[in-house]
Structures are given as structure tokens and as C-alpha cells.
Amino acid sequence: MNRWDYVVLLVTMLGIAAYGLWRTRGSRDLRTYLHGQEKTGWIVIGLSVMATQASAITFLSTPGQGFESGLGFVQNYFGAPLALILIAAVFLPLYRRLGVYTAYEFLGVRFDSRTRLFGAGLFLLQRGLAAGITIYAPAIVLSALLGWRLDLTIVGCGLLVVIYTVAGGSEAVSVTQKYQMAVIFAGMAAAFVTVLAKLPLGVSPRDSLIVAGGLHKLQAVDFSLDVKRRYTFWSGLLGGFFLALSYFGTDQSQVQRYLQGSSLRESRLGLMFNAVCKIPMQAFILLLGALMFVFYQFQPEPVFFNRVAWQRQMAGGESGRLQALEREFSAVHAEKLRLIQDWLKASRAGEAGRAEAARTAAVAANARAEAIRLQVQGLMRSADPHASANDSDYVFITFILNNLPHGLIGLLVAVFFAATMSSKAAELNALGSTTTVDFYRHLFRPEASDAHYVAASKWFTAFWGLVAISFALFARLVENLIQAVNILGSLFYGVMLGLFLVAFFLRAVGGRAVFWGGLAAQVLVLVLYAVLPISYLWYNLIGCGACVLFSLILQSLEGS
């Protein structure tokens, strides 16, 4: 990065934060602080919901996922539009009619105080633990490749978010998210155009699709019923539906975004905007990764993209083996390039047989290259167990730093920071709101003034911000942290969704049954997690199903 990149980065990030502070200056009552001015239109709500979900990891890792595994990951989002329709039709009108600040207040109205505290407690536990990761995960990638100090990157980015979120509340979050999303869209579009422009002369966009498809990177939909396959249409539709329903419908960081609409219509249209745009947006980011894969077929391709870790190991005991594998990889890469050129030539000449033979040979060469890459990754991990970050996380940032013109590099780095800040701000805003409304006001100071609650909410938001920054600073002490937090999320999300499904759809079930049913389901999930060797994602479904079932059983016992 040169000084122009830093100018673009700093002007963009500080400018958006300063604008957020300026727009939300002055005093506010609690409703305005937690829900904004409630004049928000559907486009801002839609962008705000999108920005809250899309963290920096979405833009750092997803292109890398497209590079490595192709478009198949998009199927994980197939359940989201259906879940968003259900939320817009059933959840949202009830939240608005009751005028709740948090989703968990609804549990209190529908059931009782302890069920409300149970739901709010589950949210604080999982979101509070995950809070550090939204800052830590991108900071470790960016600081490694840009040579910045990790602690300063975390503290700088974290404090900026805390300042404008504390000062301006929910309105500052959505005002800044609108411009952060504009930066993200502009940056991703620039990267997409650059990939296409950097393809060699004579290789058209259609050729790049032929190469990507022929090497299995465009396999977007798989209708297979094989449960061992990681991404299929069915697992995406079913698992994605429950995940999206719990995330968009019960997670306060999302609920708070769409409750600030000026009317039910604006909130609903904001959700429908996401229902329509979610799949094409993810497909676009994955396609960018697949096109980067094609780009690297015509260019020297690193065998390991995290060059900082690679250079470190070159000075270590494994350097001889790593260099040998790098030479082998380069030879396979050259062979693959020759085969791809033959394949495209034959394809243009209409020689189907020759094209298919070259394609088959290129697929085999690609499999050999992937096998070498896996060996390298294994060696890198065994040499440095702390270097656990997935190498695919470094693909996109490496492409940006090596291929984009100065100025645009700054814009793309701003994309990652904008995404970090937009999702972090929404999380802190939700954590502060829930702590204030569901615990502090509900349990300790039920009759204080509005100004008192606004001040309390600011203190709690700042507290959660500092927790997140501290957690991010000490994150490296916990091995495989991201997975640990994902597991924790799956262990609690299912039961939380179960509580809300009972509230919305099982009117005969009362507070006592759902509280003890939810608690029993949570214990069951934790016990099963300790004894069953199944994928943690299943606990979303198990927790939800058990909560609903136990609540029904307890209610029928109570009735009889």
C-alpha cells in the first residue's frame, strides 16, 4: 500500500464515522436512541440488515471459498428467502404491534419474565462471546499481509466503532451502514472488473466460464440426497431456513435493524429486499473467487497464499521440503496451463473430442496441484500449530495487493474495515440495548427517567465494546477460536429459536412449560454435544425441535 491507498482508506473510514457522529448529534430519548428516528425507509433498512450480516470475513473468505471449492457454498443461503418471508409475515407485525425494544421483551409479553430473561441471556452469552471475533478474524489477516501491528489494528478499528455507536445509538449504526455498504459494493465491483480485465489477451469472459466450469468451480446446485456431502440443495434449504429464521427473527442485532422502519411496510420491504438480493449477492462474491481461480491458471500461482507465514517457514527446518513441493507445484501448474490453452483452442475450433481430452487431462493436473497444496498446508500447520488460519482467507487480499492499481487497493482494504465496523456496530448496539432493557430496566431500575436509561445504554454499549476489543486482543490464546465460537452459537441458537416458535405458533403452551422445556432442551443439547460425534450444525435443529417437543409435553402434563 502506498500513501494514496492510505489516503483513500483513512478518508473513507474516518469520513463515514464522522458523518455518523454529526448526523446523530444532540440528545435523544430512549426510543430514538434504540430505534432511531423511526423515519427510516426500506432501502436503508434493507442495506442495514445486509450490512449487519456481512462481516469482513464474508468479503475476505467467501472469494477464497469460491477459489477453492467453487459456487457450491451459495446453497447455504437457499433457506434465507423463505425464512425472511415468514419473519415479515408473522414475526414482524407482532414485534411492531407490541412496540418492543428487543425481541426478548416479546417473550416476556407472551410468556413471563423468566422466559424473557432466559432468551435474553442466551443472546448475550452467544453474541457476547462472538463479539471479539468480528474484529479479530479480519485483523489477523490484514495485519499479517500489510505489516501492521495486530493489537493496534484491533484497538484502532474497535474504538472507532465504539465511539460512534455509543454517541449516536441505533441511528448512527444505520446511517453509517448505508455508506459502508456503498463502499463495499464499489470495491467488490472494482475487484470483479479487474479480474476480467487481467485475463490474458484472447481469453474472453466466456472462456473463463468454460475453464471455471470445466474444472468444477461452477457447480452451484447439487440436488444429491447424500448427507455426507457438505453443500447440497436440500441441506441448504432445510438447514439454511432454520439458521436464517433464528438469526433474522430472534437475534437482536438484526431485529433492532428492521424495527426502526417508519412503518410496517418499510420494515417488510427492507426484509424482502434482502430475501431477493441475498442469493445473487453471495453468488456474485463466489463467482469472483471462481474467476480469480481462472486468473491464476494463466499467472504464476503461489502454492501457499499466506506469504508472511511462508517466508517464516522458509527460514525454518521444513524449508527444503517446502521448496521441493513448490517446484513440483510450478511444474504441474505449467503443464495445466498448456492443457487449458489446448482445450480452449480446440473448443474454439469446434473439435469436441480434442477439447474433451485436454479438459480431462487439465482436471487431472488440477487434482495433482490440489494434492500438493494440501501437503504444503499440512507441513505449514505441523511446523507452526498456531498458524491455523485457512490459507483460502489470504487468496483475495493477495490478489488485491498484487494486481489492483494504487488507490483501488486502499478502497478494497476500506471494504474489509467497513464490513468489520458495520457488523460490529450493530452487535454492540444490540448487546447494549438488551442489557439495558431486558436486565437493567427490568430487574434493577424499572421506574427511572428516559435520560437515565439512555445513559445506561451508552455505558453498556461501551462496556460490550471494550469486552469485544479485549477478547480480540487475547483471542490468539485460544486455539481454533472461530470454530469454538461457531460451536457455541449452534449450541444456543436452536433453543432460542424454539422459544420463539412456541411463542408464535403454539398458543396453548404457557410460560412455565416453555421455560422448563427450553431449559431441558438446552441441557439435552449440551449433554449430546459431550457424547455424540456429529456436526455441530445439527444442534440448531436438535435444540429447536427439543424445545418445541418438551414444551408441548410439559404443557399437556400441566393440563391433565
Next chain:
Amino acid sequence: MKATPNRPAGGPDEETGLPGLRSWRAVYGWVFASFLLWVGLLAALSEIYS
């Protein structure tokens, strides 16, 4: 302090304000159709370039 209820459902909130999609049921149907369209396009992409 009690939360102030938002504008109740009914009245202007019940109108979608979208040309050609006058009821929310029609909006949801349109969103569902767009979901099918995206899945269809992605399936076609998989098929054409496999």
C-alpha cells in the same frame, strides 16, 4: 417507563405501495418466484458449464 407501541397494523401499513403487487401475499409470491428464478439460473449455470 413503558414502551410506546408503534403505529398499529392496518391502514397505510397494510398497503404495499408497489405497482402490480397490491397485497402482501402477492409480494411474498413474487419474492418466492425470484427465489425459484435464482435457483433455476444457478442450476442452469452448473449444467451449461459442467
